[in-house]
Amino acid sequence: MDTKEIIEKEESETTEFKKSTAQLEKALKSICGFLNHRGGAVYFGIDNGKVVGQEVSDSTLKSISQKIRQKIKPEITPEVKALELLGKRVIEVTVKEGGNKPYYLMGIAYKRVGTENPIVSPEELEKLILNKKSGYWDGQTCEDATLEDIDWEFVKEDFIYLYEKHLKK
Helix, strand or coil: CCHHHHHHCCCCCCEEEECCHHHHHHHHHHHHHHHCCCEEEEEECEECCEECCCCCCHHHHHHHHHHHHHHEECCCCCEEEEEEECCEEEEEEEEECCCCCCCEECCEEECCECCECCECCHHHHHHHHHHHHHCCHHHCCCCCCCHHHCCHHHHHHHHHHHHHHHHCC
16 A cells, blocks of 8 residues: 555544554554454554654564554464655554454454444354354465465375265266
8 A cells, every 4th residue: 555545544444543652552452353353454653644653663663563462362463564654654553354263452352343443242252253163274265375385296196086985986
């Protein structure tokens, strides 16, 4: 996403703006909500659509990442980076939709609805947990995989075995 797209965005189901990292505790609810929904990004240094900037150092970026890993469970590794927007420094924290739902912030699960982060209801929590238990590794998507990653010898052997066992009679 380029500078213009970020600035023109409004807060939404996938975007949250915070004036500074002093609001990190509030932003953690949004990050937890993003994980339990469709993913999203929090921008520190943007207030009501205006770029106000944020002091950024390596230790600031590490501190944000550590706090997220400490307070949100199961543990995740967010993408935390500094951006230059209109000559000012902004911090972008991005998370994808979580693959190990539900996610909890200090023991409470949040979801993202519009620009709010309500607590997940007991019924929704039960669905998230049941979906988690029914998930298998072979049914999950590996976004970076290519056809070169497939073990064709294994596929061929498996296919021949299944063909001979079940179809060839």
